[in-house]
Amino acid sequence: MAVSPDELKQRIEAGIPGTSADVTGDGAHFEAIVAGPAFTGLSRIAQHKLVYDVFGAELGDRIHALSIKITPMEAR
Amino acid sequence: MSDSASNPMREAIQSAISENPVILFMKGTPEAPACGFSARTVAILESLDQPFAAVNILPDPAIRQELSALSGWPTIPQLFVDGELVGGCDIVTEMFESGELQQVLGIEGETPAAVAPAAEPAPLSIENLL
Numbered sequence: 001m002a003v004s005p006d007e008l009k010q011r012i013e014a015g016i017p018g019t020s021a022d023v024t025g026d027g028a029h030f031e032a033i034v035a036g037p038a039f040t041g042l043s044r045i046a047q048h049k050l051v052y053d054v055f056g057a058e059l060g061d062r063i064h065a066l067s068i069k070i071t072p073m074e075a076r
Numbered sequence: 077m078s079d080s081a082s083n084p085m086r087e088a089i090q091s092a093i094s095e096n097p098v099i100l101f102m103k104g105t106p107e108a109p110a111c112g113f114s115a116r117t118v119a120i121l122e123s124l125d126q127p128f129a130a131v132n133i134l135p136d137p138a139i140r141q142e143l144s145a146l147s148g149w150p151t152i153p154q155l156f157v158d159g160e161l162v163g164g165c166d167i168v169t170e171m172f173e174s175g176e177l178q179q180v181l182g183i184e185g186e187t188p189a190a191v192a193p194a195a196e197p198a199p200l201s202i203e204n205l206l
Contacts (some may be wrong), residue, residue: 068166
């Protein structure tokens with residue numbers, strides 16, 4: 001089943017409370033620009049893992065590649 | 077956690093990470109990367125004249141499986157410096173652009189030639205370790 005950028009956006013936003021995601025992609029390779037307070041104070045590794053954990057084993061399989069840019073934000 | 081005696085692949089990966097100060101797990105080889113993300117990560121290390129060991133994860137799916145189980149990181153490439161996961165292509169690229177990668181590698185503000193170790197570690201394959 002094809003993956004849409006919109007599905008990824010909704011799942012990131014649902015999976016990490018307070019987050020807003022901007023996802024682009026072609027069905028296999030995606031780029032997500034993700035911002036939210038959940039990332040504040042975390043190492044880069046931990047920030048990316050937070051997003052990876054939303055998708056688990058689908059990464060590298062159903063979602064061939066997901067490139068991530070994180071912007072930590074103040075809690076609103 | 078599996079018993080390492082019953083999991084030679086994981087043990088081999090752990091040894092490779094411990095024994096090589098800079099090691100990249102990638103798709104393909106530095107000479108012939110098989111994925112754009114692996115290619116970009118290799119290009120960054122090479123632009124810094126940073127010697128690194130490389131492991132091609134493609135020949136055996138168990139390499140990737142055990143590596144990800146070990147590192148908790150789902151994607152390839154994965155760069156380790158001094159036994160620590162630095163990140164994948166996105167993080168390596170960001171850190172290169174900000175100068176943090178050069179810091180982690182200990183080449184900040186010096187000419188690469190001045191800090192290059194005497195011997196460049198030969199690229200290794202996981203088979204060599206088993």
